[in-house]
């Protein structure tokens with residue numbers, strides 16, 4: 397075996413997630429979830445944020461609502477018409493977030509967002525009188541950790557996924573947004589704030605049952621595997637021990653028994669009790685603005701997979717294992733030297749390349765990184781890519797299985813089947829991600845039987861439809 401092959405094999409071994417690790421991960425997830433539901437004392441623990449969303453849609457909801465969605469690279473504004481028969485119509489505008497706004501001031505970001513809502517409303521809706529009653533109701537999907545004390549308010553805990561606007565941390569995001577909308581005279585009322593996972597859960601619950609054959613079990617989890625990763629599920633109010641007593645009392649008086657919890661599972665195992673921690677993971681964490689937080693996300697989601705590979709390639713180059721035509725780091729192509737330049741989309745192309753001598757990979761690397769490679773190097777890079785994505789997909793099974801075991805979902809009925817709504821570029825487009833995740837799910841405590849009873853379905857436009865469904869609650 398060549399030195400390069402041996403080094404690649406070593407990484408593949410180091411990145412493999414065993415059945416034992418998966419099961420330890422599930423146990424730890426349940427323990428940390430319980431601790432997070434009991435109190436917010438442990439700042440590095442699982443946030444388990446109560447969302448004040450208490451009803452899961454049935455599919456019969458109707459109405460026209462506005463939704464806005466900020467959570468990654470784009471800001472979307474949409475108008476959603478719920479037809480009341482599990483179907484909906486959606487018109488949307490998609491606006492890329494200028495990179496400098498991701499680390500500027502809160503005012504700059506939200507005045508930009510308000511201006512995009514303004515142009516959407518002007519384009520798609522007839523002018524409205526701006527008295528309170530006739531304003532459009534808007535559900536806002538804001539996909540960052542936010543603590544909520546009601547459906548239409550929430551304080552930003554910290555930024556994730558590359559955003560870094562310190563003056564907004566600790567602020568109520570709804571009032572900041574509403575303030576800018578009012579300043580620009582946009583006739584819109586922000587009536588609900590929701591995480592994208594909550595939107596995904598609600599939208600999947602609304603849509604499921606529309607297909608022939610009907611509903612495939614209750615929708616229990618909304619999950620995102622995209623730029624970031626996270627999940628939400630309905631939890632019994634009695635188990636959310638940190639809810640203030642007066643809130644519990646008034647909910648119970650209304651007959652409410654459950655509340656959707658935003659787990660923020662990106663922050664699962666920040667203390668690295670079970671998660672693998674290679675030197676490449678350490679290097680990636682050091683580049684982020686939320687160091688020490690969201691350690692699970694940094695091993696699983698799309699924003700990080702390419703950067704992990706880039707770190708390995710730099711290390712292999714330094715060891716003289718690859719790209720020997722470049723004598724030093726400074727001589728490497730600029731893009732390979734630059735953090736975050738290697739996109740997970742490139743990995744997804746290399747993952748399934750079966751062309752002879754990996755010609756497709758050769759082209760991809762040339763186009764995206766300006767990097768010429770030999771066949772031996774490409775084979776090595778493909779194996780590394782597969783080790784990284786397999787580790788991500790295997791780890792992704794842990795919180796899903798954790799929630800299924802914790803809620804005893806499969807035991808709540810005969811032949812119980814469970815539906816999970818998912819969204820995000822990785823789960824939707826990364827080749828084999830869902831299949832690998834299912835392989836890993838079968839190895840967890842839910843076993844083959846649980847895995848077979850689990851339906852994982854894409855909740856298309858989950859954030860938009862979900863926010864509209866929240867707006868309906870808040871209206």
Ligand code: GLC
Nearest residue numbers: 539540541556620624626662
């Ligand atoms: C990050 C955010 C979380 C969001 C997830 C997916 O983990 O903290 O709120 O749900 O990304 O977008």
